[in-house]
Amino acid sequence: MFFSENNSRVQTLLRRHRELISYVFWGVMTTIINYAAYFLLTKGLQVYYLTSNIIAWTISVLFAYLVNKLFVFQSKGWAWRVALRELWQMVAARLFSLGLEMGILWLFVDVLYCDDAIVKLAANVVVVVVNYLLSKFIIFKKTND
Secondary structure, eight states: OHHHHHHHHHHHHHHHTHHHHHHHHHHHHHHHHHHHHHHIIIIISOOOHHHHHHHHHHHHHHHHHHHIIIIISOOOOOSHHHHHHHHHHHHHHHHHHHHHHHHHHIIIIIITOOOHHHHHHHHHHHHHHHHHHHIIIIISOOOOO
């Protein structure tokens, strides 16, 4: 009986927080893609770290748009108008968070001489929170479209 009650509580908790759990999972996947591209470019191909960050950002934003639309916020609107609105808002919001991340990287790497790998990790924590709030309340908000 104890296990079935616990199982029921876990299932209820998972249903109640599905969106947040899904966002964290897909956010981790997006971050892995971002990091893989970034480190492949900076460490493997010796591309300047800010250029690498922009390329990694572009790849991860396209991935994030698709998984956020399909799995996290379950936006059903595939009409041209709805998808285009979501896409441009996603790009605009992510440009804002890219600027935030770039500023953090520049300040801590170029000005304060910190290790770029550590700074990128810390900057991503800030960016993830900002991106979730923008996605939930602006980009994929529930509408009657």
